[in-house]
Amino acid sequence: MKSRSYPFIAYFFLLPILQMIVFNQFGLGSQLVPQVTLLFLIFYPTDSDQTLYLLVAFLYGLYLDILHSTMGLQAAACVTVAFFRPFIITSVFGKNYGYVNIRLQQTSLLALSAYCLNIVLIHHLVYYVFGVSSWTQWLQIIQQFIFGSLYTLLFLIAIMFLLQKNKQ
Numbered sequence: 001m002k003s004r005s006y007p008f009i010a011y012f013f014l015l016p017i018l019q020m021i022v023f024n025q026f027g028l029g030s031q032l033v034p035q036v037t038l039l040f041l042i043f044y045p046t047d048s049d050q051t052l053y054l055l056v057a058f059l060y061g062l063y064l065d066i067l068h069s070t071m072g073l074q075a076a077a078c079v080t081v082a083f084f085r086p087f088i089i090t091s092v093f094g095k096n097y098g099y100v101n102i103r104l105q106q107t108s109l110l111a112l113s114a115y116c117l118n119i120v121l122i123h124h125l126v127y128y129v130f131g132v133s134s135w136t137q138w139l140q141i142i143q144q145f146i147f148g149s150l151y152t153l154l155f156l157i158a159i160m161f162l163l164q165k166n167k168q
Contacts, residue, residue, distance in 0.1 A: 057082035
């Protein structure tokens with residue numbers, strides 16, 4: 001096992017616990033909670049095997065489902081994000097993404113924000129569409145999707161900004 005894998009193993013287990021203990025307290029209402037657990041999927045190494053990443057994303061989503069009792073919603077959303085991530089990275093960062101991992105110190109906050117926006121939109125679209133039991137509640141789906149995405153994106157950008165400033 002590579003030594004650079006150890007932090008991601010820790011993030012796999014610690015981010016969901018941090019989400020439950022800290023970030024769930026920042027919820028606005030019962031449905032509007034920032035999903036900072038997406039940081040694991042965002043910063044997972046880009047040069048790793050895509051099949052392994054899909055499997056890890058599924059297990060991560062399953063772990064989140066168990067902790068949050070979301071009945072497979074997180075697993076579906078995480079696998080969808082993992083599937084589309086190479087396309088998102090290529091469109092935001094360019095073709096040579098596989099050789100350079102996304103690092104806070106080396107990437108502009110604007111590029112990271114665009115990358116995170118795409119990840120959050122895909123995750124939340126799958127999460128909220130599958131989470132609402134009926135299409136007659138389409139207005140609720142759209143409302144949760146828009147406000148949940150903006151709220152999560154705000155938290156992710158703030159965390160990345162703080163971490164980026166801290167590392168410099």
